[in-house]
Amino acid sequence: MKKQALEFSIEKASEKDIHELAQVYLKGYKGLEEYSYTHIDDVIAYLNWLFRRDVAGIFVAKYEGQIIGFVASDGNWFSKREGKVVGAIHELVVLPDYRSKGVGKALVEKVIEYFKSRGLDTAELWVGEENYEAINFYRWLGFESKDRFNYWIRMVKKL
Template structure:
């Protein structure tokens, strides 16, 4: 079956989107709860923290005006392992009904553009060791596994500016 690309718009997220993002987060992590918050209040608190970290680095994907996924990135993140400020991707969540349709790729392209615009040369993320779909997706975008901490794998990608 051929993958079908969706009509998408990628926009900056706003704090008024937090409830919708929390709902997508909970849907998106079904089956991977060991890597996520599982209660709405905790998810909302986490999303509020992400907005405080770097409000300019959070983007939503919309299809026909409806939010179907988001990426929360941070262009101010000091990576102890890299020893410098990197572009950190804290969350990439796509509603399960919209996966494998180019949504994640479009959001990641937007974030890489954002990081490059900030003059950063490295992107970093952590992914659950058994989240094979996500690991393979990140590898397809040029991320490489670097190290592991408990059940998290750290992946990085060099950005060409």
């Protein structure tokens, strides 16, 4: 039996989405709390920081009017390790029930398109060293492990 494709949309996020994004964040990090904020107030403060960094670089995936995932990026991030401005992916969160359905891939593709529109040639992100599902996903998308800091792995993709 062929799996039916999930029909979802990718849209720009707005600050009015913050409370819904916070819920998605907390549900998405269930079981990976060592790599995340765990208190709702901290998550909301973090999301506000992300919007202040680059409001144009935050996109949501919606299914039947509900946010099922989001990506938060910064198209003006100075990477000390790269020695230049790169596109930084700060967060990629997809609700567990919607993983492996193309949502994360579509969100990353959207943000890479955004980085290219800004003239950037490199994307980078940091991922928890034991978040194997995410590490494998990013490798599948062409990101390469470059270095590490404590329990974080920096992954880079040339655009």
